Amino acid sequence: xxxxxxxxxxxxxxxxxxxxxxxxxxxxxxxxxxxxxxxxxxxxxxxxxxxxxxxxxxxxxxxxxxxxxxxxxxxxxxxxxxxxxxxxxxxxxxxxxxxxxxxxxxxxxxxxxxxxxxxxxxxxxxxxxxxxxxxxxxxxxxxxxxxxxxxxxxxxxxxxxxxxxxxxxxxxxxxxxxxxxxxxxxxxxxxxxxxxxxxxxxxxxxxxxxxxxxxxxxxxxxxxxxxxxxxx
Amino acid sequence: xxxxxxxxxxxxxxxxxxxxxxxxxxxxxxxxxxxxxxxxxxxxxxxxxxxxxxxxxxxxxxxxxxxxxxxxxxxxxxxxxxxxxxxxxxxxxxxxxxxxxxxxxxxxxxxxxxxxxxxxxxxxxxxxxxxxxxxxxxxxxxxxxxxxxxxxxxxxxxxxxxxxxxxxxxxxxxxxxxxxxxxxxxxxxxxxxxxxxxxxxxxxxxxxxxxxxxxxxxxxxxxxxxxxxxxxxxxxxxxxxxxxxxxxxxxxxxxxxxxxxxxxxxxxxxxxxxxxxxxxxxxxxxxxxxxxxxxxxxxxxxxxxxxxxxxxxxxxxxxxxxxxxxxxxxxxxxxxxxxxxxxxx
Ligand SMILES: [Zn+2]
Numbered sequence: 296x297x298x299x300x301x302x303x304x305x306x307x308x309x310x311x312x313x314x315x316x317x318x319x320x321x322x323x324x325x326x327x328x329x330x331x332x333x334x335x336x337x338x339x340x341x342x343x344x345x346x347x348x349x350x351x352x353x354x355x356x357x358x359x360x361x362x363x364x365x366x367x368x369x370x371x372x373x374x375x376x377x378x379x380x381x382x383x384x385x386x387x388x389x390x391x392x393x394x395x396x397x398x399x400x401x402x403x404x405x406x407x408x409x410x411x412x413x414x415x416x417x418x419x420x421x422x423x424x425x426x427x428x429x430x431x432x433x434x435x436x437x438x439x440x441x442x443x444x445x446x447x448x449x450x451x452x453x454x455x456x457x458x459x460x461x462x463x464x465x466x467x468x469x470x471x472x473x474x475x476x477x478x479x480x481x482x483x484x485x486x487x488x489x490x491x492x493x494x495x496x497x498x499x500x501x502x503x504x505x506x507x508x509x510x511x512x513x514x515x516x517x518x519x520x521x522x523x524x525x526x527x
Numbered sequence: 528x529x530x531x532x533x534x535x536x537x538x539x540x541x542x543x544x545x546x547x548x549x550x551x552x553x554x555x556x557x558x559x560x561x562x563x564x565x566x567x568x569x570x571x572x573x574x575x576x577x578x579x580x581x582x583x584x585x586x587x588x589x590x591x592x593x594x595x596x597x598x599x600x601x602x603x604x605x606x607x608x609x610x611x612x613x614x615x616x617x618x619x620x621x622x623x624x625x626x627x628x629x630x631x632x633x634x635x636x637x638x639x640x641x642x643x644x645x646x647x648x649x650x651x652x653x654x655x656x657x658x659x660x661x662x663x664x665x666x667x668x669x670x671x672x673x674x675x676x677x678x679x680x681x682x683x684x685x686x687x688x689x690x691x692x693x694x695x696x697x698x699x700x701x702x703x704x705x706x707x708x709x710x711x712x713x714x715x716x717x718x719x720x721x722x723x724x725x726x727x728x729x730x731x732x733x734x735x736x737x738x739x740x741x742x743x744x745x746x747x748x749x750x751x752x753x754x755x756x757x758x759x760x761x762x763x764x765x766x767x768x769x770x771x772x773x774x775x776x777x778x779x780x781x782x783x784x785x786x787x788x789x790x791x792x793x794x795x796x797x798x799x800x801x802x803x804x805x806x807x808x809x810x811x812x813x814x815x816x817x818x819x820x821x822x823x824x825x826x827x828x829x830x831x832x833x834x835x836x837x838x839x840x841x842x843x844x845x846x847x848x849x850x851x852x853x854x855x856x857x858x859x860x861x862x863x864x865x866x867x868x869x870x871x872x
Binding site: 329331332334335336349350364365368369372373375380381503504507510514520 | 576577581583584586587589590591593594595597598608624627628630631632634635636638639640858859860862863
């Protein structure tokens with residue numbers, strides 16, 4: 296089975312083609328450039344490089360969020376459209392779960408996160424044991440200080456994975472101290488090959504038309520509207 | 528010139544895609560003139576809650592609707608991917624997050640089926656809605672009136688656009704929306720004013736901004752302020768203004784300027800046709816005044832039927848047909864451009 300993996304949910308852009316257990320190609324950048332301009336050319340290139348036509352794919356795996364609203368939408372729109380129009384399977388995987396896979400050789404809790412501004416992060420709690428990384432708590436949007444307080448109470452080693460680590464390392468140290476482990480330089484980019492690998496193990500979505508991003512947050516205007524309606 | 532035996536009469540089948548604002552739309556058009564299907568998923572009910580289009584909400588709806596409208600467009604047209612010659616998509620102007628959905632979806636379709644990708648300027652789509660309803664005769668003057676645009680465009684032939692006049696402040700549709708809000712009319716306000724104006728008399732004196740004598744530019748902010756002041760002053764004197772009369776007076780003022788400037792341009796540029804396009808082209812007051820002025824001047828007039836005045840993808844496919852036959856195409860790096868300029872197009 297050939298899987299095309301697509302991740303544009305955050306700053307890192309990744310595409311990969313995986314054939315069952317073999318990673319045929321993988322392209323990752325971690326630069327502040329426009330996904331709308333670069334994602335389709337990257338897909339075109341990786342397919343060409345591994346000598347595959349779009350029709351040669353069996354499944355598309357996409358990082359469905361959380362992350363940048365626009366970034367998530369670009370990836371999901373492309374994945375959805377390709378899967379629908381080529382009549383292929385579609386699988387959505389959490390962007391955080393993809394990143395958490397980088398903690399596979401660690402034994403203990405794995406904490407991937409993406410900065411979400413104003414002191415907030417998109418994060419989740421994962422546990423790594425015997426080379427398998429599994430979710431313990433669902434992904435969420437939370438204040439980082441509250442999250443770290445909660446994590447410290449676990450009293451076990453915590454592996455933090457994030458390209459935004461620099462920004463928050465002091466706070467992590469303050470709340471989690473010696474429990475905190477920071478991954479190596481190469482551990483912070485979500486890998487599209489991991490996304491493909493996760494995508495291979497999941498059940499494809501039933502109805503591609505109904506597939507939507509996991510924003511983990513209402514649009515601001517909608518949240519306000521709901522709050523107003525409840526008040527009146 | 529004109530449509531007679533030119534390269535623009537070739538047999539084509541184009542899928543059009545439009546997501547520039549709050550409609551997710553896909554359509555199949557044959558030979559740039561015949562609508563095979565025209566599917567629009569309107570978000571108006573959703574945005575009504577907020578009293579206007581919320582960009583983030585619009586983008587979310589586009590992702591939900593995109594593949595559905597494409598599927599329906601092909602089904603209705605009884606067409607398969609191999610029947611198509613190209614995919615035309617609105618590149619701009621519009622809401623950036625909304626444009627991105629259509630552009631990236633269109634790119635995915637283009638890659639999947641090896642079909643050429645044709646970027647389309649949204650306003651040229653509104654203009655080419657006219658070709659779906661009749662002939663275009665060149666040279667022509669097109670009056671573009673919508674929520675975001677008020678422009679006079681000179682076209683000497685297919686695919687050639689020269690802006691000879693534009694609004695210096697509010698677009699005509701914007702003025703309609705703001706006045707509707709002042710009169711507490713429901714969203715969207717334009718059609719409400721049109722409906723109300725029919726019941727009223729244009730007996731309230733409101734300004735008309737003619738600007739310099741030779742200018743084809745427009746200005747509606749002064750008129751808008753005058754309406755707000757009228758309502759405000761009446762309130763202070765403990766009186767109420769007749770909403771229908773005010774709507775009629777406001778609409779007459781807008782229409783008067785639009786029609787007069789269009790007819791002046793038509794004369795000065797010696798055109799063979801006047802064309803009206805954009806959401807406000809659905810306004811009854813504008814349609815009848817323009818029809819009367821053109822009849823008096825013995826000038827052929829083209830206005831799309833109501834159904835093609837608001838945003839749709841058939842018009843994008845129609846405009847895209849011209850782009851396709853001119854050899855315009857984009858690669859996988861195509862991006863949405865919120866401020867796309869029609870003259871550079
Ligand atoms: Zn429009």
